[in-house]
Structure formats: structure tokens, C-alpha cells
Amino acid sequence: FINPRVSPNGTISVIEGSNLTLTCSDPGNSGAPRYVWINDSDGSQLTAVVNNPPLNLHLTNINRAASGNYICRSTSIDVPGLNMDTTVTLNVQSCNLTCSADLVTNGSCPAMVTSIFILNDRTINVPLTEPLCIQCRFINTQSGEFIPFSDGVWRKGSIVLNDGDFSGNVIISSASNALFLTLVHPATVVDVGNTLTCSSSSAGQQSVITIGAF
Numbered sequence: 001f002i003n004p005r006v007s008p009n010g011t012i013s014v015i016e017g018s019n020l021t022l023t024c025s026d027p028g029n030s031g032a033p034r035y036v037w038i039n040d041s042d043g044s045q046l047t048a049v050v051n052n053p054p055l056n057l058h059l060t061n062i063n064r065a066a067s068g069n070y071i072c073r074s075t076s077i078d079v080p081g082l083n084m085d086t087t088v089t090l091n092v093q094s095c096n097l098t099c100s101a102d103l104v105t106n107g108s109c110p111a112m113v114t115s116i117f118i119l120n121d122r123t124i125n126v127p128l129t130e131p132l133c134i135q136c137r138f139i140n141t142q143s144g145e146f147i148p149f150s151d152g153v154w155r156k157g158s159i160v161l162n163d164g165d166f167s168g169n170v171i172i173s174s175a176s177n178a179l180f181l182t183l184v185h186p187a188t189v190v191d192v193g194n195t196l197t198c199s200s201s202s203a204g205q206q207s208v209i210t211i212g213a214f
Helices: 097-101
Strands: 005-007 011-015 020-025 034-039 055-059 068-075 083-093 114-118 122-124 132-136 153-156 170-175 178-183 195-200 205-211
Touching (some): 005 083, 020 034, 020 083, 034 055, 132 195
Parallel strands (some): 011 083, 114 132, 122 205
Antiparallel strands (some): 005 020, 020 055, 132 178, 153 195, 170 178
């Protein structure tokens, strides 16, 4: 009987006012364990008890008071009193107009931010708890030069991302031959296994980035 799986996991930083979904899933325990989300600060039960995970905990319009530990608890029905817990720590940061402004740049990745340069499909393995900037360019295979474009689009899966999405956690900027995607708190936007696609109709190219485990 082992601990439940939680996604996202570890310590998660979000901006005040954001929304977040925590998912608890069965790691393969035998029998039919019961699962529930609990607030560690006061022991209160945050969801109904279920025996058919995954079990989602939806946190909306998060405020500073929501900072703390959240526990997904699995209880064995075969061994009375046997519980296994997995804890997620939520760090809620206050934000005003300057919160994201420090990460806004004109056609480049911000300084002091993890930056990834993309020319083709690839998997990236980066921490989702720190700001991330992805720079997307397309190359002319004959001339070897970057292709200028102004119709670039970022997508998460099949969903188009716009500047300011996910409560300001998505920042999109561009240059004449590049498209930049900055994620202020990546864990609020993507999870391991998700894909981000940069595409341009005029360039006739796209690059698919898969978020790998760090």
C-alpha cells in the first residue's frame, strides 16, 4: 500500500487571484482504497471521499490565506487505520501590475529567467516552479537564415494561448523572426506530458515542445 500520486507535486507557486487544480490518482494499490483531499492547517476535509480516483481539488481565485499544505490521503479498506498521505505545498504570491511587468520584454527573453531556444520538435526538462521563457524561431533550410513572420501562435495542446492568460501567468511577445512565450509560474499553465506548439502559417512551419519530468 503506497502513497497516492499528486499532480502538480512538490511546492507550487501561484499568483494571487489564480486558479489551480490539484489531481490525486491511484498509484496501483490493490483493493479499493478511499481518497480525500485535506487541508493540513486545520484537518478539514476539502472534497468528498471517493474510491474511484482521479480526485480533483479545484482552487479558484486563490488568495494569500490559501498558502500552506494540501494532503491527498488514501485509506486502506483492507487494513483498518492504514493511511498514506502525499502533501503539496502551495505558495501564493501577491501580485500587482508590476508583478508580471518585470518579465515583460520587447522581443527577447527576460534576464534571470530559464530560457529555451526552439528550432524543431523537442522535449524540455525544466523545473515548473520557476519562470520559463521559450524562444521559437523557424529556419530556411536552403539559406540557413531565420524566417521573418508576424502571424506566430502558441498553443497548449489544441488551445490557443493569449497574452495574459492563466491570470497573467502567460506573457507573449515577438520580434521580426521570433515568438516568445514566458510562463511566470509554469506549474499553473502546464504539467509534465503537456505540449506547447509554436506555429506560423506564413513560415509554413511549427515546433512542438513536450514538457518532460525534471
